Amino acid sequence: MVRILGRANSINVQKVMWCAGEIGLDVERVDVGMNFGGNDTSEYLAKNPNGLVPVIEDGDFVCWESHAIVRYMTETYATGSWNPESPKIRAKANQWMDWFLSRVHPLMTVIFWNVVRLPPEQRDGAAAEKAIGEIGAVWKILDAQLAGKDFVLGDAPSIGDIPVGCATYRYFGMDIEHPDLPNMRAWYERLAERPAYQQNVMLPIT
Numbered sequence: 622m623v624r625i626l627g628r629a630n631s632i633n634v635q636k637v638m639w640c641a642g643e644i645g646l647d648v649e650r651v652d653v654g655m656n657f658g659g660n661d662t663s664e665y666l667a668k669n670p671n672g673l674v675p676v677i678e679d680g681d682f683v684c685w686e687s688h689a690i691v692r693y694m695t696e697t698y699a700t701g702s703w704n705p706e707s708p709k710i711r712a713k714a715n716q717w718m719d720w721f722l723s724r725v726h727p728l729m730t731v732i733f734w735n736v737v738r739l740p741p742e743q744r745d746g747a748a749a750e751k752a753i754g755e756i757g758a759v760w761k762i763l764d765a766q767l768a769g770k771d772f773v774l775g776d777a778p779s780i781g782d783i784p785v786g787c788a789t790y791r792y793f794g795m796d797i798e799h800p801d802l803p804n805m806r807a808w809y810e811r812l813a814e815r816p817a818y819q820q821n822v823m824l825p826i827t
Contacts, residue, residue, distance in 0.1 A: 642816070691780050724759045
């Protein structure tokens, strides 16, 4: 059986677990990281020298980095829109995954830690406020992409939906100011109807 090492409240683990659920891949998830520990052991560091989650174990194959794992799982086990034959469509899906890393993730990390995860006395309100203002403009790029589309690339979901879809749940779930993003909001509501998204992404934001 394929094993995923990582705690359920990690957004990076959620990407992998949501993907597994969508493509019907039976996986065993093992709690690792933060309060569960285990990511600083020599055994774990031999699998991922960064000491981060997630890690996938598929037989003797081991891989870390959530986006690499998502790509591996879809290329190995998925069909249809999750593993398109066209290199151009795959490139577009990868484009939005990489866009998440370069534009969304840095700002969302500042917001999440200073609104949710850090204790109040350690939060940087000014940094959070600045990031909240900046991410509104970034999300408008995705909102424009979603105009007239059910999913990021069109009528069917792809790996391009996964990172931004996980972050969108957190974004709309935090008690912060949100600009008007009608296309993104409608897309999020469609994602929220998907069982794999409900089970693996729509968890307590902690």
